Amino acid sequence: MALLYNSSKLLLSATLLLTKACVRRTDRKVARKNAMTVECHAKSWERRVALGQTSRGYCGRVQAIEVRPEDSDLPEGELERRLLEFGFTEGAYVEILHEGLFGRDPIAVRVNDTTVAIRRREAMAILVSTSDTA
Secondary structure, three states, X not given: OHHHHHHHHHHHHHHHHHHHHHHXXXXXXXXXXXXXXXXXXXXXXXXXXXXXXXXXXXXXEEEEXXXXXXXXXXXXXXXXXXXXXXXXXXXXEEEEEEEOOOOOOOEEEEXXXXXXXXXXXXXXXXXXXXXXXX
């Protein structure tokens, strides 16, 4: 019984530590997101680039969706429809949150307040605006 009690006590303390760490990490992420949003909105937008060419931490606005046959195995209209359903509409705020370990694929993208994972190959169809200073 003593071993079971000590194990549960250890598990409880580990859970509390993890919970506190997650709360602190979440607070930092929210503060960083707010700072990046302000920084991104303050920039002047001039140049368009494919979202698939950007790296982690990039933020910008969707300018257009231009699907080419090499962007996906799906028909052009189907890929465009799916991207629009995900929220990649003109003017939507995008931020690349994570990249896959191998080949940097897939990528996790925050679109306005939604997070989605897409292949870089499909992200090449999404044209975003960026600043010359970025």
